[in-house]
Amino acid sequence: MPLTDYPKILLAHGGGGKLTHQLIEKMFIPAFRNGHLDSRHDGAVMDLNGVKIAFTTDSYVVHPLFFPGGDIGSMSIYGTVNDLAMCGARPLYLSAGLIIEEGLRMEVLSRVVNSMKQAAQKSSVTLVTGDTKVVDKGKGDGLFINTTGIGIIEHQQDISPKSVQPGDKILLSGDLGRHGMAIMAEREGLSFESQIKSDSAPVAEIVMKLLEEGTQIHCMRDLTRGGLSSALNEIAQTRNVGMQLIEENISVRGDVRAACEILGLDPLYVANEGRFIVFVPPADAKRALNIMRSFPLDWEASIIGEVSNDMPGAVTLTSKIGTHRVLDMLTGEQLPRIC
Amino acid sequence: MPLTDYPKILLAHGGGGKLTHQLIEKMFIPAFRNGHLDSRHDGAVMDLNGVKIAFTTDSYVVHPLFFPGGDIGSMSIYGTVNDLAMCGARPLYLSAGLIIEEGLRMEVLSRVVNSMKQAAQKSSVTLVTGDTKVVDKGKGDGLFINTTGIGIIEHQQDISPKSVQPGDKILLSGDLGRHGMAIMAEREGLSFESQIKSDSAPVAEIVMKLLEEGTQIHCMRDLTRGGLSSALNEIAQTRNVGMQLIEENISVRGDVRAACEILGLDPLYVANEGRFIVFVPPADAKRALNIMRSFPLDWEASIIGEVSNDMPGAVTLTSKIGTHRVLDMLTGEQLPRIC
Numbered sequence: 001m002p003l004t005d006y007p008k009i010l011l012a013h014g015g016g017g018k019l020t021h022q023l024i025e026k027m028f029i030p031a032f033r034n035g036h037l038d039s040r041h042d043g044a045v046m047d048l049n050g051v052k053i054a055f056t057t058d059s060y061v062v063h064p065l066f067f068p069g070g071d072i073g074s075m076s077i078y079g080t081v082n083d084l085a086m087c088g089a090r091p092l093y094l095s096a097g098l099i100i101e102e103g104l105r106m107e108v109l110s111r112v113v114n115s116m117k118q119a120a121q122k123s124s125v126t127l128v129t130g131d132t133k134v135v136d137k138g139k140g141d142g143l144f145i146n147t148t149g150i151g152i153i154e155h156q157q158d159i160s161p162k163s164v165q166p167g168d169k170i171l172l173s174g175d176l177g178r179h180g181m182a183i184m185a186e187r188e189g190l191s192f193e194s195q196i197k198s199d200s201a202p203v204a205e206i207v208m209k210l211l212e213e214g215t216q217i218h219c220m221r222d223l224t225r226g227g228l229s230s231a232l233n234e235i236a237q238t239r240n241v242g243m244q245l246i247e248e249n250i251s252v253r254g255d256v257r258a259a260c261e262i263l264g265l266d267p268l269y270v271a272n273e274g275r276f277i278v279f280v281p282p283a284d285a286k287r288a289l290n291i292m293r294s295f296p297l298d299w300e301a302s303i304i305g306e307v308s309n310d311m312p313g314a315v316t317l318t319s320k321i322g323t324h325r326v327l328d329m330l331t332g333e334q335l336p337r338i339c
Numbered sequence: 340m341p342l343t344d345y346p347k348i349l350l351a352h353g354g355g356g357k358l359t360h361q362l363i364e365k366m367f368i369p370a371f372r373n374g375h376l377d378s379r380h381d382g383a384v385m386d387l388n389g390v391k392i393a394f395t396t397d398s399y400v401v402h403p404l405f406f407p408g409g410d411i412g413s414m415s416i417y418g419t420v421n422d423l424a425m426c427g428a429r430p431l432y433l434s435a436g437l438i439i440e441e442g443l444r445m446e447v448l449s450r451v452v453n454s455m456k457q458a459a460q461k462s463s464v465t466l467v468t469g470d471t472k473v474v475d476k477g478k479g480d481g482l483f484i485n486t487t488g489i490g491i492i493e494h495q496q497d498i499s500p501k502s503v504q505p506g507d508k509i510l511l512s513g514d515l516g517r518h519g520m521a522i523m524a525e526r527e528g529l530s531f532e533s534q535i536k537s538d539s540a541p542v543a544e545i546v547m548k549l550l551e552e553g554t555q556i557h558c559m560r561d562l563t564r565g566g567l568s569s570a571l572n573e574i575a576q577t578r579n580v581g582m583q584l585i586e587e588n589i590s591v592r593g594d595v596r597a598a599c600e601i602l603g604l605d606p607l608y609v610a611n612e613g614r615f616i617v618f619v620p621p622a623d624a625k626r627a628l629n630i631m632r633s634f635p636l637d638w639e640a641s642i643i644g645e646v647s648n649d650m651p652g653a654v655t656l657t658s659k660i661g662t663h664r665v666l667d668m669l670t671g672e673q674l675p676r677i678c
Contacts, residue, residue, distance in 0.1 A: 007446075008445060009473055013439070027449060032456060037468070046432060046467065046489075048387065049491065053489075055432060055434060055468055099400060128375035129394055130363075133398045136480075136676070139479065144438055150387075336473075337475070
């Protein structure tokens with residue numbers, strides 16, 4: 001489907017699914033063609049006079065600004081820290097660019113800035129430079145934040161989609177769907193037996209531990225917009241391999257599953273802000289799993305499937321009752337402005 | 340005046356003048372206190388395992404998206420490239436974060452992306468990573484762009500406000516006010532005898548030449564929001580020195596001056612996108628001026644004044660008829676959403 005089928009930008013172009021993918025492939029990559037973008041990774045990896053760094057950017061437009069388990073401030077720090085970690089980099093420095101809508105209450109801004117401060121401390125990163133713009137009332141939505149990060153790569157591994165190999169085990173760091181459902185519950189005024197809290201959290205410490213322990217990591221990806229399914233599809237298509245998942249190994253909490261059912265959503269496509277997948281050779285899988293489980297967290301990692309040469313480019317799921325289905329990339333906009 | 344005098348964000352908090360300054364000094368710097376922010380510079384300078392880099396971020400919210408002499412795309416590249424140059428760094432890599440309003444015409448986005456591409460080529464920088472978000476119609480204004488840049492510092496000089504010395508000469512790279520007046524004319528539908536075109540342009544090549552030729556540079560600053568007066572005031576206050584300017588050495592074109600008079604604006608406060616000031620020791624001033632004038636441009640550098648111990652923190656201007664006035668930092672919002 002050529003890009004010109006869409007004369008205007010739709011919300012789905014920002015949803016992390018097929019239309020985002022098309023915009024990147026058909027407009028951005030052709031315009032800025034270079035080896036860094038070609039890797040289709042969460043961030044770029046560059047060599048600066050012998051020092052290997054990772055560089056990644058994200059804008060945060062989440063609505064509402066505050067939600068159970070987090071807010072736009074902490075999210076804007078953790079999200080970029082996590083993208084650096086997904087490149088196998090130790091996060092070091094962040095920039096912050098704030099676009100504020102005229103009329104935002106100073107007290108709200110102050111709460112967000114305080115949350116950014118605490119999140120930066122928790123993630124061991126330093127916010128070193130920033131920019132503030134104000135747009136007229138009605139031309140923004142309270143607050144948008146861009147953070148861009150620099151991390152340092154202290155190992156020799158090439159962590160990227162092209163390193164994924166048939167036979168690799170796929171590890172998932174924890175249960176799915178909490179962030180998306182926390183936002184939706186807040187936005188729609190839904191209440192469940194228990195309050196669903198976002199999983200928004202920094203994951204760099206876990207990744208650093210995996211690397212320090214010598215785990216061979218072929219690829220990592222955090223499961224934000226488009227969820228698990230879109231992340232796996234992107235990698236499967238970039239590397240042209242198949243992936244087979246086992247549904248019962250993919251953890252979704254009961255309250256999240258119930259919320260998804262009410263809203264007609266599939267948790268495998270819902271955005272997370274503190275979950276990631278790791279591709280490791282089979283010999284390293286068990287050890288990597290143990291390292292990931294060694295952190296005292298309220299979620300637990302699992303091995304959810306593997307990579308093969310079957311059905312290149314496709315991701316399939318074996319359900320609890322033994323049926324198979326193909327998991328496609330997210331189509332349309334499942335949850336707008338989730339991050 | 341404590342920050343709490345303003346219960347809400349005003350447009351002026353993004354104007355680059357006093358309120359922006361207050362927001363930075365009273366909210367952002369206390370929250371993220373670290374040596375990088377303390378330098379009060381356009382970007383941060385960091386050492387990464389022995390490699391010295393500069394890191395800077397800017398969001399672009401200019402309205403309208405296209406204007407005589409430029410557009411948001413080229414501006415988002417040149418602006419960040421220039422900020423890196425102001426740190427004395429060779430610009431190398433950029434990230435781009437786009438926040439698009441639902442309904443933006445694809446053709447508009449395509450023109451902007453193409454303009455970014457050309458500007459990146461012209462500035463010898465590579466756009467290595469990006470992010471796209473879409474916000475609902477009515478919650479943005481067509482397109483906002485954040486770019487964040489990394490440059491490498493290949494010399495031993497400490498280019499920052501704290502290096503400014505009494506006796507330093509102040510060089511200005513060209514005439515003032517074109518960018519602001521180009522935007523205002525477009526926005527207000529004003530027409531003058533000649534069309535005023537923005538001065539938006541990359542200046543890194545000039546800065547690199549100054550450095551290659553061994554010029555001692557104490558500080559540089561590009562003259563965006565708040566214009567020449569605000570930039571000088573910021574440095575004068577940070578370093579606690581006085582600055583004396585000679586009005587007749589400050590070039591403002593006739594059409595720009597006329598436009599300013601019609602709109603009741605002072606060109607010394609109007610934003611530029613391709614102009615900067617350089618502080619050099621007196622012995623280097625003439626040579627630096629010649630280097631700056633050696634580029635075939637339609638604007639010309641001049642020595643506009645000097646630094647002294649008189650009236651620390653204040654910037655004074657001697658007019659053509661010999662009167663003196665104090666140039667204060669911009670108060671209020673002179674030109675909203677100029678960059």
